[in-house]
Amino acid sequence: MPHGDYVGDVVERFSMCCLFASLGLIGPRFAIIVWWIIDQARWEAAFDNFFVAFVGLFLAPWTTFMYVIVFRGGITGFDWIILGIGVFADIVSWTGGGVSGRQRYVVVEEVPTPPNV
Numbered sequence: 001m002p003h004g005d006y007v008g009d010v011v012e013r014f015s016m017c018c019l020f021a022s023l024g025l026i027g028p029r030f031a032i033i034v035w036w037i038i039d040q041a042r043w044e045a046a047f048d049n050f051f052v053a054f055v056g057l058f059l060a061p062w063t064t065f066m067y068v069i070v071f072r073g074g075i076t077g078f079d080w081i082i083l084g085i086g087v088f089a090d091i092v093s094w095t096g097g098g099v100s101g102r103q104r105y106v107v108v109e110e111v112p113t114p115p116n117v
Contacts, residue, residue: 032068060090063087065086
């Protein structure tokens, strides 16, 4: 495979990762803001004060989003699994950047070809 094709392939793969990472980071925050504008009563019922929801927006948006989804009627049974998915998504959002960053800087050494004898 020629060197130019490999470089183009790598650039395309990382740009696609950036798209998914941006959606994963911005998506729940955007959904939270839109949902709060549309249905403020549900958010006020889920959280005692604005500060907790505001901190959740920045530190744990997936967990905050899932909590508001399952809050009505109390958290029982399957609701804990949905809440766990939110926690897992937040952990992946926080730690995934480090893994991809380490993979981005992997150095590939070229093996010199022996001279023709």
